Amino acid sequence: MFANLERLARFMDEQGLDGLVATTIENVYYLTGVAAVGLEIFPHTGQAYAVVTRDALDKPHFVASRCDIDQALDAAVEIAGAVGYGIFYRELPDGVELTDREKKLVATSVDAPTVPTPLDALVETLRRAGLDGARIGLDEDGVGHGYPDALREKLPGLDVHFVSQALRWARKVKTAREVRSITAAAAAAEVGIKAVNALARPGVTELELVREFERAVAGVGARAKFSHIKIGRGGVAGQTRPSNVALRRGDAIWFDVGCVVDGYWADIARVSCLGEPSDKLVRYYAAMKAGCDRAYAEAKPGMTGGELFDLTVDAVHQAGVPHYRRNHVGHGIGVELYDRVNVTPGNTDDLEEGVVVNIETPYYEFGLGAVQVEDPFLVTATGNQLLTTLDRDLIVLD
Known part of the structure; x- marks a missing residue:
């Protein structure tokens, strides 16, 4: 599974928690492997939850709308139970012979009693999990103002504590499966960059380059999430929409691109040049x-994000750009684009073995x-592991 159960158990024991309720798309996925569609298409109002007990962290309960409850069938782990809320119809004519998979869906979306609201579904799930009078951690980032009070009103014996930051702490150290997914996402982004470089010729526009990147990434099973590809001086406004500016010989192509594979992010950057680059570039x-390079070589467990920031910026200064300045030069990455640790000035969050750092300048x-x-790299006690394979030098295209 994706989740680092050892770290989850550790913080639950430290806080005396009997259960956890995940509410954001990232944390629900982390515990279940379900990419809750309602949280993606309705980011401001959608509600879906994963609930785990301390004694069964690997067997989560899943809560979603009755329409979306079929996603429990996609879980990467054994689901202890699924509760759907609201009204949705799946017709079951007499005499239809069901597969085992269909029987599970009938149980949750046809035979199950109607539960009117997300809150009611969570209350029912907590009761089924034996947590209705327990001390639980609530991922407060995915619920609205007043939700915890409404939950306590429904279950007066419930002791609710906020744990969004603790879940981020647990996610900080990656499992082997997470590292494989991040590596696969990075490989997909590299395929996209190579496809753009293959297309690059005089007259091709930014818009065409972006479309080629997204086409290539989709072709290897990834989802492009941001495709910042700019020609020449246009890179100073890198987050603007792609334009009809056409590539000319001597122009640089700047890439800062991100995609997702199996729920995990890649975020990599490169520069190519069509023909001979300028001396300044x-x-x-x-x-x-x-x-x-210095960050990748010298990052180690116990170093803080602030220390890694300082040595990275110092290396840029020493290499010939003494006026270089930044608000950050990297971040953790995983099921969320910006996981811990952030590589920012003065950051006291420490690197640990198993952290994946996305270093950038x-x-x-x-x-x-x-x-x-x-590039992303995995921090280990015996030397760091780069998770990309694409040439990291300035790419010159003939």
């Missing part, structure tokens, strides 16, 4: 890479555009 790219300058190197 060569020098600045080398300096940005030097910063990432972006530089934006009017008239030049954007220069950036970005």
